[in-house]
Amino acid sequence: MLIPTVFESSLHSRVARNTATAAQHRIRACGGVDICRTRLPLGMAGARLDGAECVKEVQGDLFTCSESSSLAHCISADARMGKGIATAFKKKFGRVHEIRSQGQKPGGVAVLKCGDRFVYYLVTKEKFYHKPTYESLTSSLEAMRDHCERNGVRELCMPRIGCGLDKLEWRRVKAILGKMFSPSKTEVKITIYNL
Incomplete structure (x- = not known):
């Protein structure tokens, strides 16, 4: 020995x-999720787990989703929305002054009511040239989930939030979404649109 x-x-x-x-x-x-130690349900040993089953991904244009589905994307507190998908949201929904007037800080969410849907602006950073953190994204998602619950939102469509120009890792973001919107916490269904 x-x-x-x-x-x-x-x-x-x-x-x-x-x-x-x-x-x-x-x-x-x-956001409290250990993605490297996530346990699989019985019978799924060896299955690939890259996010939660409550997050559905589809190919297509986000703006072609049902008019009854609410939308979400990430912005900075200064609400500049000058690049990426934020420019499409700005062009389609406008009302930037209304978003700014809500005074949301990183970790919050600004909300517009547009017809039968809500449009969520997840404030994940202070200035447009900053990068978000997983903590600020998690806080913004929690604020959005709470608003969805209070207002009867059941369907939410979004791009791969925080993963374009903001450079967060989709695998980690999807795990956070799975935790925030798990069936045990909410009835809101998430659809991610990829081009």
Whole structure:
């Protein structure tokens, strides 16, 4: 039997500590979801899990979804909306002064009522040139979910939020969406539109 030296014991201890610290940072960054340790239901061992089953992805133009479906996308608190899909939202729905007047900060959500639907502007960063965090996105999603629940929204369509110009990782964002909109927490169904 080999007896570890003091150096080897110390090294193993440091590796274990660093691994635990990395896991804590990963979980914190994913809004409390440890995407590397997500357990699969019985009978699904070996299945690929890249997000929650409550998040449906389709190919197509987001603006062709049903008029009864609410829409969502990410913006900055200054509501500039000068690039990416935000420009399409700005052109289609306008009312930028109304969005700004709501005074939402990162982690909040500005809301417009447009006919039979709501349009959600997830405020995930202070200025248009900043990048969002997973924490600010999670807070914005929670605020949106609460508004959906209070207002009877059952269908929500969006692009891969935060993953275009904002450069968040879709796998992590999808895991956060799955946690926020799990069937045990809400009846809101999410459809992600990819071009």
